[in-house]
Amino acid sequence: MFYREAGDFKTSYRDDNQTFPIRLDRAGYWVAIAVAFGIVPFFVNDYWVNAIFAPFFIYAIAALGLNILTGYAGQVSLGTGGFMAVGAYAVYKLMVAFPEINIIFHVLMAGGITAVVGVLFGLPSLRIKGFYLAVATLASQFFLIWLFNKVPWFYNYSASGQINAPERSVFGIIVTGPNTEAWAKYLICLVFLVGVAWMARNLTRGMTGRKWMGIRDMDIAAEIIGVNPLMAKMTAFAVSSFFVGVAGALFFAVYLGAAEAGESFGISKSFLILFMIIIGGLGSIFGSFAGAAFMVLMPVFLKNVLVGGMGWPTDLAAHFEFMIVGGLIVFFLIVEPHGLAQLWRLTKEKLRLWPFPH
Amino acid sequence: MSLDMNANSYVTEDGRTIGPVVMDLKNITLRFGGVVAIKDISFNIREGEIRAIIGPNGAGKSSMLNVISGFYKPQEGEVWFRGAKRPPMRPYQVAQQGLARTFQNIALFDGMTVLDNIMTGRLNHMKTNLLQQAMWWGKAEKEELANREVCEKVIDFLEIQHIRKTPVGRLPYGLKKRVELARALAAEPSLLLLDEPMAGMNVEEKEDMSRFILDMNDEFGTTIALIEHDMGVVMDLSDRVVVMDYGKKIGDGTPDEVRNNQDVIDAYLGVSHD
Structure with a gap:
């Protein structure tokens, strides 16, 4: 079976509109979902979950969030770390205040709170654009971290200034706290990732997405066609912050277990997620996944090769890791400025013609 | 046959019905600082017609279109749309009222x-x-x-x-x-504004575009106001023409009337000052 549309006739606009128009893609997608839900959970161990799956899934959620704001709506943000912190502290306060409510709702509510905060800090975007907006969101990053360190109410007056995730369960399965099984961690992150990705796809293929992209590509033309710039930008900030808040909540509650605002959600986190969407591809759902995978997997891969394969000392390998990852980022940006998603797109276009390119 | 253009509606020679006034511009004046871009201009657009705005470069045609679509707020004058005075509006609100436009530079x-x-x-x-x-x-x-x-x-x-x-x-x-x-x-607009739809096109593309404009008007009954420099196109397509020069209206009427208007001829061909 060749990879192409030929013979796969679309007879309705519904078929023509689907996410994976090519049969092989569609099959691949369902196989991936089936493997991720049906097979992997039986085999994962702590190392795989903590080093690869949990960070990959959580960063992918955050990258999807930032990609909606920056890639689709064209509003640069350097406040991602701060918004993740809002999600983390919100879920912490909720978990402690309402222990009887399911953690799933806590995470969603934390996302909602982050959305409100995001809209608040997004208001300047109505007046300022580009670099200036980046600086404004940078201010929100520093302000939020300062706030969470300064006001003891946020960390419940704990002596260390840290927040610690209490033990919570879903359907009797423990998902937070130190007694969590690897597969439970894996599954809860995966469920949220699939949900978020599905919503992101739906929003970006419909009228909301077109409004965002219109504002990004040419705001004057968007306004003349009937896009309310205020609403479009605010919905972008709200949805984006919601996703980022969910990511922050999971990052703290499920992945880290204990967090401190400046250390876990500092400016480096904002840049990390920005790198993910730039390397993955702006304005692409697939790109968010690819970028998150790249930034999570590359260090793990290098460490295994350098320390495990070549027997280097750990500290030397750690330094080289930084240099190699940095070099690869520069390399990728030069070779393919539109990111991994564009490479993927080109590969698919070539595959469609293969083996008869004329 | 002479047409009574003041009637509520009339039928053109080619059998299209032109309805009542959709857009009425009353004494519009637009200033940028000290520069007067539009000076006390009034004209109207009727339902179902193709209305052209012509004039030399810098006459204020595009500014006029920007006033209609809500980008510029005129200092004086009123815009009436479908029998109601339009309050100051953002462009997206104007679009929600059923107005669509294209731009000179895409x-x-x-x-x-x-x-x-x-x-x-x-x-x-x-x-x-x-x-x-x-x-x-x-x-x-x-x-x-x-x-x-x-x-x-x-x-x-x-x-x-x-x-x-x-x-x-x-x-x-x-x-x-x-x-x-x-x-x-x-957008299925009730009024469609076209800012130089044929700028930079070759003859064939212009013919295509003219065909689309006429068909649009004929099949969907879309009211169209357009700015165009190609006189042949304008005279062939439009029902009525407004001529602007230096921000003032110097002519208004059917293509034939405008063609024979001395002020218009002067503006386009120049006039000797001896």
């Missing part, structure tokens, strides 16, 4: 496909909220497909089926102009 969304660009034109016809769209199944999808059908009609009409899924950034100039027209048309 204003399309380069990162989106032709189809997506045209679908943005359906914006004011789509009602589902953010949550429904996030869930997709049900209302949002149904609405999307219903509007897709309208867009496909526009695509068929403007003969751009072959580039439906192409990103706009890859298209040549002439096709971009057509896509922009398609986007405006997809």
Whole structure:
């Protein structure tokens, strides 16, 4: 079976509109979902979950969030770390205040709170654009971290200034706290990732997405066609912050277990997620996944090769890791400025013609 | 046969019915600092007609269009739309009232496909909220497909089926102009403003575009106001013509009347000052 549309006739606009128009893609997608839900959970161990799956899934959620704001709506943000912190502290306060409510709702509510905060800090975007907006969101990053360190109410007056995730369960399965099984961690992150990705796809293929992209590509033309710039930008900030808040909540509650605002959600986190969407591809759902995978997997891969394969000392390998990852980022940006998603797109276009390119 | 243009509605020589006044501009004056771009201009646009605005460069034609579409707020004068005085509005609110336009230098969304660009034109016809769209199944999808059908009609009409899924950034100039027209048309506007729809086109493309404008007016009954420099095109297409020069109105009437207006001839051919 060749990879192409030929013979796969679309007879309705519904078929023509689907996410994976090519049969092989569609099959691949369902196989991936089936493997991720049906097979992997039986085999994962702590190392795989903590080093690869949990960070990959959580960063992918955050990258999807930032990609909606920056890639689709064209509003640069350097406040991602701060918004993740809002999600983390919100879920912490909720978990402690309402222990009887399911953690799933806590995470969603934390996302909602982050959305409100995001809209608040997004208001300047109505007046300022580009670099200036980046600086404004940078201010929100520093302000939020300062706030969470300064006001003891946020960390419940704990002596260390840290927040610690209490033990919570879903359907009797423990998902937070130190007694969590690897597969439970894996599954809860995966469920949220699939949900978020599905919503992101739906929003970006419909009228909301077109409004965002219109504002990004040419705001004057968007306004003349009937896009309310205020609403479009605010919905972008709200949805984006919601996703980022969910990511922050999971990052703290499920992945880290204990967090401190400046250390876990500092400016480096904002840049990390920005790198993910730039390397993955702006304005692409697939790109968010690819970028998150790249930034999570590359260090793990290098460490295994350098320390495990070549027997280097750990500290030397750690330094080289930084240099190699940095070099690869520069390399990728030069070779393919539109990111991994564009490479993927080109590969698919070539595959469609293969083996008869004329 | 002489036409009574003051009547509520009349039938043109080629059998189209021109209805009552849709857009009435009363004593519009627009200033940028000390520069007077438009000086006390009044004219109206009637339902179903093709109305041209012509004039030499810098006459204030585009400014006039920007006043109508809400980009510029005139210092003096009133805009009446469908029998009601229009309060000061943002451009998107004007669009919601049923007004669409194209730009002199194409204003399309380069990162989106032709189809997506045209679908943005359906914006004011789509009602589902953010949550429904996030869930997709049900209302949002149904609405999307219903509007897709309208867009496909526009695509068929403007003969751009072959580039439906192409990103706009890859298209040549002439096709971009057509896509922009398609986007405006997809909005099913009650008044369509075209800012130099034929600028930079060759004869064939101009013929195509003229055909589209006439067909649009004929088949959908779209009221059209256009700015154009090609006199032949303007005189052939339009029912009535406004002539502007230095921000003032120097002529208004049928193409024949305008052609024989001494002020208009002076403005275009120049006049000797001896």
